[in-house]
Each structure stands twice: as structure tokens, then as C-alpha cells.
Amino acid sequence: MRVTVDDLTSDPELQRKFQAVRVLVDGIQHNHVIVADQEQGYIEKHKQNADGSFALNEKRDEILTEIIKGKVEFMFRE
Incomplete structure (x- = not known):
């Protein structure tokens, strides 16, 4: 699954x-x-200072961004 901030803005569900x-x-x-992409294995996020x-x-x-690669998971509240 790939989800972006733009997806969330345009799709209320x-x-x-x-x-x-x-x-x-x-x-x-x-x-x-x-951006969070499970299939491609990366996220893009706003970069933060110390x-x-x-x-x-x-x-x-x-705001600067950074890409972090690895196994992406979504943990949903039950």
C-alpha cells in the first residue's frame, strides 16, 4: 500500500x-x-533538527524532507 498526504486530503474515508x-x-x-510506500519500502518525512x-x-x-528505506508497516488503532 502507498499513501500520501495528498491522498488523505482528497479522500475522507x-x-x-x-x-x-x-x-x-x-x-x-x-x-x-x-509518503509511506510498503511495496517500495520507503517513507518520505519532514526532517527535524535535534x-x-x-x-x-x-x-x-x-521544510526539508528525508527518505528512510526499510520495511514499512502501518499500525492501526483497534
């Missing part, structure tokens, strides 16, 4: 399904995920 989902890569939970703030580009007008 999918948004409800993923409202309380946790995204894991190799068993480690990740927040601020933009203090937890979002990392910005040099012009300070965009």
Missing part, C-alpha cells in the same frame, strides 16, 4: 482510516510522514 495510524520503518515509529523543530532550506521558506 481514507483520512478516517489513517487518522490514528502509526507508521513504522524496521519497527521504529516515524512522525511527520508525507531540538525537534523542522529543518528549513537556506532561504528558510521550505
